[in-house]
Amino acid sequence: MITWALLAVLLASALLYSRWRHSYWSSRGVPTAPGSIPFLGHTLKLLNRKKYRWLIIDEMYRNHGGSLYCGLYEMHTPNLLIGNPDLVKAVLIKDFDHFADRRTFEATNPKDKVLNEMLTNATGDHWKGIRSVLSTSFTSGRMKGMFPLVEAKAEGLVDYFHRELNKDPVVRMKHSFGMYTMEVISSCAFGLETNSFEEDGIFPQKAMEMFKISPILMVKIVILLIAPKLFKLLKIQLSHENFHFFTDVVIETMKQRKTGAKRGDFLDIMLETREDQDEKTDKKKPKYPLSDETVIASSVLFIVAGYDTTANTLGNATFLLAKHPEEQERLREELKKIIEEHGTLTYQGIMEAKYLDGCISEALRIHPPAHFTERSCTKNYQLPGTDVVIAKGDVVSIPVWSLHHDQRYWPEPEKFDPTRFFPENKDRIVSGTYLPFGLGPRNCIAMRFALMEAKLALARTVLEFELRCAPGHEDLEFSFVPGIMRPKDDVFVTLTPVAKE
């Protein structure tokens, strides 16, 4: 009897505690999105596997204050959803010093140590140090220098498409572009020839497996969310085994570089920077020198961050063009003119192509692979024009997909209209409403590289093939796995070689 009474008291106290934690936003005058339940907050709602996550967030954005701001709870962690473009800019750009970090965790398992060195997870000055060194890899000069490497891979892609459509004209675009992006990133990141097109992609397979969320990984993530201290204490390993496959490849390549020739890829750039740092006198040595771990972590991160995002973008862009034959033809005509002018698809020609830019930008608007982004508050911050104070440790989320589909900013948001991004129309775009690569000092470090890589592959594909929706695949279906927006199975498009004039 006493035991039951004790249990009841404990449960009631726990419930009261949870209710108190979940009053965080209401006590600050912030509307709370419906659907919060004791202890779990909105976690279950957000992990719903029957509705796309961006649509769940969009409902909050449209109906519950999220287009200005509204409060959420992940377990007990307060998360503020901000949808007002001015507030978005304040958080991501103007007052960046209050929001320099993302939500992160400190890996204590020895196998995970390299995760702490990754730019995406690094915090504060440590992040600043790594970012400033890595940024030198992504200047326009470097992009131009890497163009021939990417060009060779685009050639491989077109050959691969020809071989595939001899077997079946319906081609898995995401799968094929995945091989291309893996080829590009392994070549440009550390000069590795992965032969994906010939061997049907052992590297892309290994990378794709890392994105699968197994039940065991799910349990680990839940422990991390509910009890981060226990997670740390138990030294739970979070990284996938395949992650170590890539780490070993980088370590091996680094060894070879010590004696071998330079290629001008990201690995060379990082190793050169490190040599420069080593040569500096003690006084001039940087506060965060580039360690072996950082070089390894960055190379692996480039694979992880660059492979799937770009392949999804290309898959989605080809699907949209297959659905819109007129726009597809207009793009082909533009590309033919560029070839007439430049003799071939040069770096400059690709970068100047207005309609090509519009097609990629519009694909990224309609289907942004990173459908939301977030920051962690690093020092208390009063939201401009409001009484709301965001406290250190609170998470702020930006609903990228919702901003991209809001008709206040994008007339007929579901319409595929590449001309929205023409230079003469760009001033109609409300700043803070288009952020497929994020915004501000912590945006995608490789935006230029990703755009160059995607534009070249799309241009080569459209010049070579006519794209049509494959029978039974007239609509895109997406995976319910949380994280980035990726197709459910693949993007199936029928390819027919374009008759050469």
Ligand code: HEM
């Ligand atoms: C179309 C392809 C891509 C898309 C849509 C994309 C999108 C993004 C987004 C939304 C972010 C977060 C930005 C923010 O929080 O404000 C990000 C960060 C990042 N991306 Fe990309 N990305 C793409 C390609 C790439 C590629 C090819 C690489 C590497 C070669 C890469 C490396 C990174 C890194 C390292 C970060 C972390 C930056 C930091 O924390 O300082 N991304 N990306």
